[in-house]
Structure formats: C-alpha cells, structure tokens
Amino acid sequence: MITFEVKDMTCGHCVSTITKAVRAIDKEATVRIELQSHQVQIEPTEADADELRDAIQEAGYTPVVMTNGPIKPEKASRGGCCCG
Numbered sequence: 001m002i003t004f005e006v007k008d009m010t011c012g013h014c015v016s017t018i019t020k021a022v023r024a025i026d027k028e029a030t031v032r033i034e035l036q037s038h039q040v041q042i043e044p045t046e047a048d049a050d051e052l053r054d055a056i057q058e059a060g061y062t063p064v065v066m067t068n069g070p071i072k073p074e075k076a077s078r079g080g081c082c083c084g
Contacts, residue, residue, distance in 0.1 A: 002049045004040045004056065004063035011035070014061070021059035025051055039066070 009018060015033050022031050022042055029052075030043040040063065042052055049065060056063040 002042045002044065002052060003066040004042070004053065005038055005066050006040055006056065006061050006063045007038050008061050009033075009035065009038055009040070017059050018056055018061060021055040022047075022052060025055045 006014075006018065009015065012035075015035060018033065018040060019031050022029055022040075026042075026044050026047040028045040029047065032041040033039070034041075040056070044052060047055070053063050053065065
C-alpha cells in the first residue's frame with residue numbers, strides 16, 4: 001500500500017481526476033481516497049510509487065509520499081472548492 005498526501009486535492013472533481021490518472025497507468029490498482037485528510041492510498045498491481053507519483057503530478061497535483069498506514073479521517077470542515 002502506498003499513501004500520498006495531496007494537499008491541493010479539495011473536491012470530488014479532484015478525487016475523480018486523481019483516480020483516473022492512477023488507473024491510466026495501473027488499471028487494476030485499488031484506490032482509496034480520504035478527501036478531508038487529503039490522503040490517497042493505492043494498492044498497485046503494476047506501477048511503483050514513482051510512477052504513481054508522476055501520474056498524479058501530471059494530473060496537476062502535488063503528491064507527497066507518506067509512511068504506510070491506514071487513512072485517518074478528519075472532521076469535515078467547510079471550505080472552498082476548486083470547482084467554484
């Protein structure tokens with residue numbers, strides 16, 4: 001399991017874009033995203049961490065590899081959305 005923190009992921013559109021980017025390079029990957037904590041967990045079947053990071057970057061985001069572990073949801077907050 002590879003976990004990224006993606007601070008600039010702020011809405012459902014971002015989640016969809018990142019999921020599509022990951023699946024474009026690893027069709028069978030399991031992708032779990034916790035929007036409130038800005039975390040993306042990926043269980044790859046083909047791609048490695050560098051390839052996954054590059055795919056997320058090419059989609060327009062700034063992923064940072066985190067130590068592996070479960071996603072810990074944060075309390076929902078009211079905030080802006082990149083989609084307006």
